[in-house]
Structures are given as structure tokens and as C-alpha cells.
Amino acid sequence: MDISDVRGYALSSPIDPHQDRLFFGGTRRLLKRDVVLIVVETRDGEQGYATAGASSSAMREYFEGESQGTFADIVEGSVADAIEGETVEQPAEIHDLIDSVDLPERIQTEAASALDVALFDLRGKEVGAPIYELLGEEYDTTPTVEIPLYASAGMYMQPDGYVEQAERIEDLGFMGYKYRPGIGPDGDRETVERLVESTDEMEIMLDVHTWWKLGESYGRDTVRALVEHAADHGAYWVEEPVEPSDRAGYVELAETGAPLAGGESEASSAGLVELARTGALDYLQGDVRHHNGYTGCLTAIEYCTNREIAFVPHNFGTWLGLIANAHLVAGAPEVRLLEYPVFERDPVLDGTPDPGMYPFDLAFDILDGQPAVENGQLTVPDGPGLGIDVDLGVIEDYPFIEGPWTEFHYDDR
Ligand SMILES: [Mg+2]
Numbered sequence: 033m034d035i036s037d038v039r040g041y042a043l044s045s046p047i048d049p050h051q052d053r054l055f056f057g058g059t060r061r062l063l064k065r066d067v068v069l070i071v072v073e074t075r076d077g078e079q080g081y082a083t084a085g086a087s088s089s090a091m092r093e094y095f096e097g098e099s100q101g102t103f104a105d106i107v108e109g110s111v112a113d114a115i116e117g118e119t120v121e122q123p124a125e126i127h128d129l130i131d132s133v134d135l136p137e138r139i140q141t142e143a144a145s146a147l148d149v150a151l152f153d154l155r156g157k158e159v160g161a162p163i164y165e166l167l168g169e170e171y172d173t174t175p176t177v178e179i180p181l182y183a184s185a186g187m188y189m190q191p192d193g194y195v196e197q198a199e200r201i202e203d204l205g206f207m208g209y210k211y212r213p214g215i216g217p218d219g220d221r222e223t224v225e226r227l228v229e230s231t232d233e234m235e236i237m238l239d240v241h242t243w244w245k246l247g248e249s250y251g252r253d254t255v256r257a258l259v260e261h262a263a264d265h266g267a268y269w270v271e272e273p274v275e276p277s278d279r280a281g282y283v284e285l286a287e288t289g290a291p292l293a294g295g296e297s298e299a300s301s302a303g304l305v306e307l308a309r310t311g312a313l314d315y316l317q318g319d320v321r322h323h324n325g326y327t328g329c330l331t332a333i334e335y336c337t338n339r340e341i342a343f344v345p346h347n348f349g350t351w352l353g354l355i356a357n358a359h360l361v362a363g364a365p366e367v368r369l370l371e372y373p374v375f376e377r378d379p380v381l382d383g384t385p386d387p388g389m390y391p392f393d394l395a396f397d398i399l400d401g402q403p404a405v406e407n408g409q410l411t412v413p414d415g416p417g418l419g420i421d422v423d424l425g426v427i428e429d430y431p432f433i434e435g436p437w438t439e440f441h442y443d444d445r
Contacts, residue, residue, distance in 0.1 A: 033154050034075035034119050038147075040084070040107030041069045042100045043426060044433040045394035053188040055242055056216040057249045058442040060188065064433050065392045066100040067350055069426070070107060072150040080154035081422045083353045083398070084146035084321055101432050103142065106135065111143045123151035124327045141300045141324055148325020149356050149418075156417030163419075164412055167326060167363025175362045177412040181372040181405070182237065184348065185389050186211025191223045195230045200387040205408030207369065208235035208268055214242030217254050221261055228265045235268035237293070244275040245440065256285060263290035269315050272297070279310050286312035293317055296346035301328030305335045317346035320356050333364045347371040350395040351403055355413065355420050358403075362412045370410065380405040394430045397423060 044064045051062045070082045084107070085100055114133045120126060130144045152163045159166075164175040183206040186194050198209045209231070213220040227236050243250055243258075250258075259270050269291045274281030276297035286292055293315035298304045301323040308316050316336055318329045329345070336343045345357040347370055354372065361367045374381065375395055376388030380402050396402075400421040404411040413419030 033121075033151065033158065035072060035115050035117070036075045037071075037073040038107060038112040038116055039071045039073075040104035040146075041071070041427050042104040042432040043067050043069060043394060043430040044100075044437075045392050045430055046433065047390050047392075051390050055188045055214040055246070056219075057246055058440055061439045061441065062390050062437070063435070063439070064437050065349075065394065066432070066437055067394060067398070067430075068100050068104050068107070068146070069352075069398065069422070070146040070150055071422075071424075072147065072154060074154060078154055078157050080150035080152075080157070081352065081418065082146040082149035082153070082321070082356065083350055084142050085349075101434065103139065104432075106139060107143055107146070110135070111147070115147070120151065123148055123155050123325070126151050127324065127327060138299045141328075142322065145319075145321050145323060145325045145328065148327050149320050152326050152359075153417035156419075160416050162412070162414050163326070163359035163417060164363035167330070167359065171330070171363070171365055173363060173365045175412075176368070177362050177414065179358055179361050179370050179410045179412060180207045180368065181370055181408050181410055182206055182208030182210055182235070183374050183387070183408075184210045184239070184371045185374040185387060187389050188212060188214055188242070190215070191219060191226050194223050195226050196385070197387050198227050198231050198234070198236070200385060201374070202231050202234040204381055204387070205406075206234065206372070207408055208237055210237035210239050210271070210371070212239050212242055213258075214240065214246065217250065217258060220258055224262050224265050224267065236266070237268045237271065238262050239271040241272040241297075243273060244278075252281075256288065259285050259290045259292075260288045263288065267291070269293040271315075271317070279307070279312075282307075282312035283310055286310075291315070293344070295332075296322065296348075298323065300324060301331050304328075304332040308332065308335055308339075308341055313341055315342050315344045317344060319346040319353075320360050321349070321353050322346070326360055329360055330364060333360075333367060337366055342369075343367050344369045345371065348373045350392075351399045352418075352420070352422060354410070355399075355403060355418050358410055358412045359418065372405070372410070394426060397429065398426050399423060 271293040295317040375392040400423040
């Protein structure tokens with residue numbers, strides 16, 4: 033593959049009017065969602081695609097001041113300079129080239145992740161095989177193209193709201209319902225109890241990245257009690273119950289016996305493995321868009337193989353990211369579940385009442401066509417590379433909007 037051109041487009045999907053969500057001790061305002069579309073072109077005119085971001089975590093972007101706009105500039109600047117004109121045989125070779133660019137660790141990983149995915153797309157197109165087949169060959173697995181999905185939704189609502197949403201999600205056939213608690217310890221307890229009561233076979237997961245955003249307002253003892261409460265009620269997992277870097281906190285909570293998940297906030301695939309090594313997690317959530325692409329995630333998956341920890345990709349964003357992670361699930365050993373974020377007006381879900389979290393039209397419009405989602409299962413496309421067409425019209429239709437996508441406003445206390 034002779035790389036001739038690397039482009040990055042920062043795009044924004046407005047949430048208009050903005051939405052305010054009440055959490056314990058404050059209000060979270062949702063303004064837009066950002067995506068960086070990466071397009072890599074070879075000398076023979078083939079294009080490979082990926083999505084990326086300055087960060088996997090809204091909180092990090094907000095607090096560390098990185099923006100998707102500056103990330104796109106970096107990709108088109110020093111990253112493009114390092115790889116345009118280069119010839120690579122295998123996608124993994126891109127990592128050494130990007131390592132040679134002097135960038136902050138997180139930005140370097142994000143760039144390497146996007147380029148790895150785009151090059152796998154190109155490599156698949158070159159040899160006429162879907163990415164999952166390339167992975168299957170390398171890891172000697174038989175790809176599974178029918179992938180069960182769990183729905184990711186539910187953001188700071190009253191218990192009634194979560195229950196109504198979960199019932200819709202169960203009707204749609206999803207394996208699980210993951211939601212974001214954080215409305216206060218009493219409300220969070222009531223939510224778990226009511227969800228378990230009102231759903232039948234479907235699993236319940238809690239994504240509590242909010243709790244560590246609450247500063248000291250819950251406190252460690254309360255967090256521990258809530259984790260135990262969720263586990264006692266059969267929660268499938270409790271995700272990011274403590275700040276991502278708090279390894280000791282994970283280990284302490286694991287002693288309760290509660291199933292824990294985490295990993296999305298790690299700055300690299302090495303960080304994923306390090307987190308897994310604590311032995312505290314039951315589920316490791318790497319993402320091809322944030323953890324050094326397929327190459328990096330496969331390192332973490334290899335670590336998980338034959339251990340008491342399952343790799344379940346984090347996946348939050350567009351359908352392009354969904355398909356990218358789906359190829360990993362289909363082709364990697366022992367990975368059998370994928371996150372499906374549910375946004376408003378999702379064209380592949382029957383939307384009455386709409387189970388979506390908030391509008392994110394770009395998530396759907398970025399693809400020309402739709403993923404094959406039916407009854408809570410995704411069939412991974414079998415065309416060459418990612419097997420999908422990107423609608424480059426989104427570059428015109430979703431201009432970048434400066435500023436953070438979300439704001440946390442804390443009540444005075
Ligand atoms: Mg999460």
C-alpha cells in the first residue's frame with residue numbers, strides 16, 4: 033500500500049435544542065457530538081476510512097481541553113507528514129511510523145488507532161477480504177459474523193424513564209441494557225430494583241462513569257454499597273465505578289465479588305493490559321478507535337484469552353465505529369458481544385416510543401446504507417475491508433462547532 037494522502041475532518045452533530053440532564057449535585061448539558069473522520073488514500077486511488085476523536089472520554093476532553101478540531105489538524109499535519117509517501121505491506125507497520133512523531137501519548141494513540149483501522153480497510157480492499165477474515169487468518173479463528181448486541185442508553189433519568197426505555201430495548205431483542213445512573217444513591221438503588229423487576233431475560237449493566245465525576249458527593253463507602261447492591265440484584269456488570277486511574281479502587285471493589293468492567297479511558301492498549309493485570313475486572317473494554325486499532329486490541333485480547341476476563345469492546349459513536357469494532361468481535365478469539373449506542377431516530381430500530389438517548393444524526397448519516405441490525409443482532413458486512421461505504425457528503429453537512437460537547441454544571445453547596 034503506497035500511502036499518498038491522509039486527511040482528517042472534524043465534524044459536529046448538533047443537539048439542537050440542547051438537552052439538560054439532572055444528576056446528583058448538578059446538571060449536565062448536552063450540546064453536540066463530535067467525530068473526526070479519517071480518510072487515507074493510496075496511490076492507486078483506493079480509500080480507507082476510520083473515525084477517531086481527541087479522546088474516548090467526554091470528561092477528559094472537557095477537562096483537559098483537547099478538541100476534535102485540533103486533533104484533525106494534527107492528523108493532517110505531523111501525522112500525514114510522517115506517512116504520506118510511505119509504502120506499508122501490513123497495517124501493523126503504521127505504528128512504528130506514527131511512534132516517530134513527537135506527540136502527547138493520548139493523541140499518538142488516537143492517531144495510531146485511526147490509521148490502523150483505515151489501513152486494515154485498505155488491506156482488505158487490496159486482497160478482496162473483509163477485515164474479520166484477515167484477523168481470523170492471523171489468529172487462526174473461525175470468524176463469527178452474527179454478533180449479539182447490548183444496548184447502551186439511559187442517561188440520568190427518573191426511575192420511570194429508565195424502566196420505560198429498558199422495556200423498549202428488551203422488545204427490540206437486545207441481550208442487555210446499559211444505562212448511566214447518578215441521580216443520587218436512593219434513586220440509583222430504586223432504578224436497579226425496578227429494572228430487574230420490569231425486565232425478563234435481558235441483562236442489566238450500569239455504566240457509572242458519572243460517580244467518579246461527582247467528586248466526594250457519593251463517597252467511597254456509598255459507591256461500595258451501590259456496587260454491592262447492583263451485584264446482589266444480578267447486574268451483569270458495573271462499569272467504571274471509580275476513576276479510571278484508581279487501580280487500587282478497582283481492586284477493593286472487586287473484593288465485594290461484584291462483576292466489574294472498565295478500560296475505555298485507558299490511553300493505550302498497554303494501559304488496557306495493565307488494568308487487566310490487576311485481576312479486578314471481569315470485562316475489559318478496549319476499542320479499535322482508542323487502543324491502537326486492531327493491532328493494539330488484539331494484544332489485549334491475547335492477554336484475556338484463557339483468563340477469567342472477557343474482552344467486550346467499548347463502542348460509542350457512529351455506525352462507522354460500530355462496524356470497525358464489529359470486525360474485531362467477528363475475527364478475534366473469545367470475543368462475543370458488542371455495545372450498540374442507541375440514539376434518537378435510529379433508522380434500524382423501531383422508534384415508538386423512541387428509545388434513544390439524544391439526537392446524533394451524523395452517527396447514521398456517515399454511512400451510505402445501514403448496518404444489518406435485527407432482533408438485537410448485527411450481521412457483520414462481508415465486503416472487502418470494512419465492507420461499508422462512507423457518505424463523504426457529511427463533510428459538508430456537519431461542519432465542526434467549536435467548544436466542548438457537554439458541560440457539567442454543579443449546584444452550589
Ligand atoms: Mg462507558
